[in-house]
Amino acid sequence: MYKLNDGQQIPNFGFGTYKLNGRKGIQSIVSAINNGYKMIDTAYNYENEGAVGRAIAESGIDRDKLTVTSKLPGRYYAYDDAIAALQESLYRTNLDYFDLYLLHWPNPKRGMYVEAWQALIDAQKFGLVKSIGVCNFLPEHLEKLKKETGILPAVNQIELHPYFNQEEMRKFDKDNGIVTMDWSPLGRASSVLEDKLLVELANKYHKSVGQIILRWEHQLDTIPIPKSSSPMRQRENMNIFDFEISNSDMERINALTKPDGRTKNQDPAVYEEF
Numbered sequence: 366m367y368k369l370n371d372g373q374q375i376p377n378f379g380f381g382t383y384k385l386n387g388r389k390g391i392q393s394i395v396s397a398i399n400n401g402y403k404m405i406d407t408a409y410n411y412e413n414e415g416a417v418g419r420a421i422a423e424s425g426i427d428r429d430k431l432t433v434t435s436k437l438p439g440r441y442y443a444y445d446d447a448i449a450a451l452q453e454s455l456y457r458t459n460l461d462y463f464d465l466y467l468l469h470w471p472n473p474k475r476g477m478y479v480e481a482w483q484a485l486i487d488a489q490k491f492g493l494v495k496s497i498g499v500c501n502f503l504p505e506h507l508e509k510l511k512k513e514t515g516i517l518p519a520v521n522q523i524e525l526h527p528y529f530n531q532e533e534m535r536k537f538d539k540d541n542g543i544v545t546m547d548w549s550p551l552g553r554a555s556s557v558l559e560d561k562l563l564v565e566l567a568n569k570y571h572k573s574v575g576q577i578i579l580r581w582e583h584q585l586d587t588i589p590i591p592k593s594s595s596p597m598r599q600r601e602n603m604n605i606f607d608f609e610i611s612n613s614d615m616e617r618i619n620a621l622t623k624p625d626g627r628t629k630n631q632d633p634a635v636y637e638e639f
Contacts, residue, residue, distance in 0.1 A: 367588065369519035370542040371489075373496045375432050375465065377583065378603060379404035381548065381592035386413045393594040394420035398431070400599045406522075406548075406590045408436035408469060409454055410638075418458030433458070434465040436500060437485070440639040442468075442477035447484035451493055466494040467522060470638045471506040478506065479513045486516055498522065500548070501633040504537045511541075520544045525587060526552035527563065527578060527618050529626030535585065547582050550589035551575055553628050562617060570608055573601060580605040581618050 366374045380402040385393050390413055394405065398420065407417045414435060421431060435458070441450035451466060466485060471478045478499075485497040498520030499506070511517050521538050525531050525547035538545045551558060558574050567574045575591070579602060582589040591602045610618070630636070 367544050369496055369544060370517065371496055371519050376404040377588055379406050379588060379590035381590040382407045382413055382417055383411055383592055385592065385594060386416055389594070390416045391420045391423065395424050396596045397599050398424040398426055400596060401603060403430065404432040404434065406434045409450060410438045410469065414454050414457040418460060422459065428460070432464040433460060434467065435463050436467045436469040437481060438469055438639060439472040439475065439637065442472065442475065442481035444480050444484045447481045448488060451488055455493065462492060463494045465496045465498060465520060467520065468499045470501050470636065471633055472637045473506065473634065474637055479509060482510050483514060486514060496520070503633050507541065517541055518543055520546050522546040522548055524549050524627055525582065526550055526557055527560065527581065527621040528552055528555055528557050528623050530619055530622040535587065545587040547587050547589045549628055550582055550591050551578055555628050560621065562621065566614055572608065575602060576605050580608065580610055581615060584610055584615060
């Protein structure tokens with residue numbers, strides 16, 4: 366468990382649900398919960414919050430045993446719109462609160478993320494969410510939140526994998542008491558799973574390449590949230606707590622990072638998503 370800067374705690378490993386929709390999506394999420402995942406990550410824009418809520422109900426697991434995360438889309442960053450969208454997401458999931466609620470992108474050209482952040486601060490006071498955070502925020506965005514509201518996010522969820530290890534962003538988060546969470550932890554749509562070094566290390570540690578990557582991220586003190594619809598792969602992804610990667614091998618993986626390592630052209634300094 367990670368203790369957040371607001372005193373709440375969240376698991377050190379999660380399950381991503383991007384593109385897990387409909388009946389098959391529900392079954393995949395139920396499988397993940399039954400396989401031991403305690404943190405489920407969704408978003409308004411994934412259009413599957415209802416599936417997540419249904420899966421939680423079908424799993425039979427007590428609600429308070431799970432950490433459920435969702436995200437506010439950029440088109441609802443006006444204060445009243447943000448509160449309404451959050452309430453709509455809760456209605457979709459049939460939940461009374463989210464454990465963690467995030468701004469999905471800074472969308473700096475619109476300049477409304479501070480207003481949206483204030484809405485999240487108030488939503489936390491109202492009891493609609495336990496913890497609040499952001500996705501894809503750069504240091505300048507976080508500094509502005511601190512300057513304007515006095516409150517920093519508990520979590521910053523960012524793209525992170527061996528080809529884009531975000532060393533400077535991770536350091537900024539850590540220095541400011543922000544937990545880093547990893548989306549696309551296995552390098553979605555990239556060749557990272559075939560990387561020669563990672564294959565070599567998988568053989569050395571008698572693990573899969575995916576397990577090597579997820580363990581590396583765990584040892585970076587970040588929280589990976591891999592997605593899989595396969596029950597077998599779900600179990601495999603979680604099975605990373607019975608070994609440790611040596612410091613020298615950690616450095617070798619760190620050296621794989623690339624300046625242009627993003628899997629898509631989504632630089633938060635200029636990228637906009639609504």
